[in-house]
Amino acid sequence: MIFKLLNRLILVLCVTSVLASFVPNALAAEKISRPYKFDKSGNLEQPKGYREWIFVGSPVTPNDMNSGKAAFPEFHHVYIPSDAYNVYKSTGAFPNGTILVKELLSVGDKQAPSGKGYFNGDFIGLEATIKDTKRFKDEPGNWAYFSFTTPIGQPHKKIAKAFGKNKCNFCHQAFAKDDWVFTQYYPVLRAAKPGRK
Numbered sequence: 001m002i003f004k005l006l007n008r009l010i011l012v013l014c015v016t017s018v019l020a021s022f023v024p025n026a027l028a029a030e031k032i033s034r035p036y037k038f039d040k041s042g043n044l045e046q047p048k049g050y051r052e053w054i055f056v057g058s059p060v061t062p063n064d065m066n067s068g069k070a071a072f073p074e075f076h077h078v079y080i081p082s083d084a085y086n087v088y089k090s091t092g093a094f095p096n097g098t099i100l101v102k103e104l105l106s107v108g109d110k111q112a113p114s115g116k117g118y119f120n121g122d123f124i125g126l127e128a129t130i131k132d133t134k135r136f137k138d139e140p141g142n143w144a145y146f147s148f149t150t151p152i153g154q155p156h157k158k159i160a161k162a163f164g165k166n167k168c169n170f171c172h173q174a175f176a177k178d179d180w181v182f183t184q185y186y187p188v189l190r191a192a193k194p195g196r197k
């Protein structure tokens with residue numbers, strides 16, 4: 001009796017592992033954690049913990065090179081969660097559920113012991129983009145865009161509503177190098193993309 005049960009158990013285990021090995025990589029790759037939340041009305045809650053994700057690049061558009069007021073001032077620190085990064089690294093594609101956070105910082109000093117330049121000042125803004133084929137099925141590329149930025153000196157917004165596609169998405173669609181993401185400015189993602197090393 002016990003042997004029969006054991007045999008059956010071993011058979012079930014074998015069948016399951018054989019089946020598991022047939023699950024396409026792409027499907028398995030979709031299973032990433034989503035370190036963000038939407039409220040009941042579909043607003044994105046302010047992401048937390050992103051400074052511990054993977055830092056992919058730091059474009060800078062200083063006010064003094066943009067007629068005194070850059071459209072997105074000034075340093076842009078961009079982060080991606082390690083799960084989504086790992087999938088990008090192995091498949092070369094951003095999995096469903098990917099979030100990228102862009103934290104804006106002012107330019108602080110312009111002179112340091114290392115020389116003249118632009119040095120990080122204060123945190124002044126927070127934006128995010130999320131790819132979701134279900135929730136944002138009507139957005140081009142399934143990417144939606146959010147901003148938690150408030151006038152300088154005020155705390156960031158706690159929740160943000162997705163912008164209409166004419167406000168943000170259009171520019172990413174037109175100019176971003178890889179699936180709406182400006183990887184041309186993120187050396188860490190360029191280096192991670194398979195076949196591009």
Ligand code: HEC
Pocket residue numbers: 059060061072076078100101102127128129145146147163167168169171172176180181182183185
């Ligand atoms: C005129 C073009 C343009 C518009 C409009 C635009 N962006 Fe971007 N965005 C960029 C560029 C270029 C980068 C990368 C370089 C940089 O940060 O300067 C970027 C990067 C980002 C990133 C980092 C991840 C990524 O996709 O590369 C986020 C998040 C982001 N933008 C959010 C927004 C939000 C929110 C809006 C609307 C309020 C918006 N963007 C509108 C040009 C644009």
